[in-house]
Amino acid sequence: NAGVTQTPKFRVLKTGQSMTLLCAQDMNHEYMYWYRQDPGMGLRLIHYSVGEGTTAKGEVPDGYNVSRLKKQNFLLGLESAAPSQTSVYFCASSSAHPNTEAFFGQGTRLTVV
Amino acid sequence: AQKVTQAQTEISVVEKEDVTLDCVYETRDTTYYLFWYKQPPSGELVFLIRRNSFDEQNEISGRYSWNFQKSTSSFNFTITASQVVDSAVYFCALSETGRRALTFGSGTRLQVQP
Numbered sequence A: 001n002a003g004v005t006q007t008p009k010f011r012v013l014k015t016g017q018s019m020t021l022l023c024a025q026d027m028n029h030e031y032m033y034w035y036r037q038d039p040g041m042g043l044r045l046i047h048y049s050v051g052e053g054t055t056a057k058g059e060v061p062d063g064y065n066v067s068r069l070k071k072q073n074f075l076l077g078l079e080s081a082a083p084s085q086t087s088v089y090f091c092a093s094s095s096a097h098p099n100t101e102a103f104f105g106q107g108t109r110l111t112v113v
Numbered sequence B: 001a002q003k004v005t006q007a008q009t010e011i012s013v014v015e016k017e018d019v020t021l022d023c024v025y026e027t028r029d030t031t032y033y034l035f036w037y038k039q040p041p042s043g044e045l046v047f048l049i050r051r052n053s054f055d056e057q058n059e060i061s062g063r064y065s066w067n068f069q070k071s072t073s074s075f076n077f078t079i080t081a082s083q084v085v086d087s088a089v090y091f092c093a094l095s096e097t098g099r100r101a102l103t104f105g106s107g108t109r110l111q112v113q114p
Helices: none
Strands: A004-007 A010-013 A019-025 A031-037 A043-049 A064-067 A073-078 A087-094 A108-112 B010-014 B019-021 B032-039 B046-052 B059-061 B064-069 B074-079 B088-096 B108-113
Touching: A004 A087, A019 A031, A019 A087, A019 A108, A031 A073, A043 A064, A043 A073, A073 A087, B010 B019, B019 B108, B032 B074, B046 B059, B046 B064, B074 B088
Parallel strands: A010 A108, B010 B108
Antiparallel strands: A004 A019, A019 A073, A031 A043, A031 A087, A064 A073, A087 A108, B019 B074, B032 B046, B032 B088, B059 B064, B064 B074, B088 B108
């Protein structure tokens, strides 16, 4: 049972480079989310999607873009990476909101130098 | 103002001690849900429990128990007879109808010493 799978698990970028984080879920969930985790700050919502073809901004969307072209995939893009984007990124999915738990991927540790 | 407050940044206990992790939340919704997640050193987030705002019964699952009190807007988590494997960061989270995702507290790091 794969659940939520994130690719890659680790990445080091130079300032100004771009990259895309891929999230895939096999649970047929409607809702998908991208969070970032920083020390002492918990998880903060970057962007989310309530269904295929939809995206919306979360708490800290600046510097990121997302796309949900297929229901099972949610992509997070960094167009021009900055050191402030050094973080652990988590993708999650849920079948409904607000009454169901979210299932999380294993995380992507991104370092921007 | 923070919607979910976990005031304890780090707690250290010795194995077999009981420990309570505090969570205070803020919402105007009448229907909402509260969650606890565990993040072990390996890094993944593991769902522990969900509680809806209409159910104030305390819940017990093995060594884990949860105390939900609407009057104080708290949803505290107690581990009885702690074990080294309980060492992790624990997150409390709030789910509201008006917000399309979970809102997390900043987490409490629990270290259980042998």
